[in-house]
Amino acid sequence: MSHLFAADANLVRQAVDAGADLETRDDRGRTPLLVAVTEDRVEIAEILVKAGADPNALDGRHDTPWLVTGVTGSVPMAKVLLAAKPDLTITNRFGGVSLIPASERGHVEYVRLVATSGIDVDHVNDLGWTALLEAVILGDGGQRHQDVVRALVAAGASVDLADKEGVTPLAHARSKGQTAVARILQDAGAH
Known part of the structure; x- marks a missing residue:
């Protein structure tokens, strides 16, 4: 080797x-x-x-x-x-750009950096999820995921871009009991 x-x-x-x-x-x-x-x-x-x-x-x-x-x-x-x-457009085996797994895992500082690098913050992976949807659906709603959601919103992520079933990030946050995340999304104009 x-x-x-x-x-x-x-x-x-x-x-x-x-x-x-x-x-x-x-x-x-x-x-x-x-x-x-x-x-x-x-x-x-x-x-x-x-x-x-x-x-x-x-x-x-x-x-x-x-x-x-x-x-x-x-x-x-x-x-x-x-x-x-x-x-920044190359995708992983799930059809996602680097921002998507970072958002799911709650890598706040990474998301803050990369979301402003020119990457498509609204890229949709093979599951029909954006970084914002991953942060809500697979996140725990805790402080790290709240901060990821804030960073994505600040970078211009579409707060109303729904998944394949038409469920928005706000609807997912509410159904998962993520009150703080739902508030962040509402304050950003989500419906």
């Missing part, structure tokens, strides 16, 4: 300096950058990005380094990859 997959930044730097193939793959189709992102090894990701590693390289699960930042919620890693100009 290439030293590009090492957990030691010095070994990775040596491999890069020696001309190692930045897009080499492990047995799961992951590039060294995707592994570094998954393990939140920011210094290693910086080395790889500066050397030209592809933030859009798809693995066998249809993940990319950029998409994985939405799962991990690592703001430092997101900043490293945003500097590499990732394709």
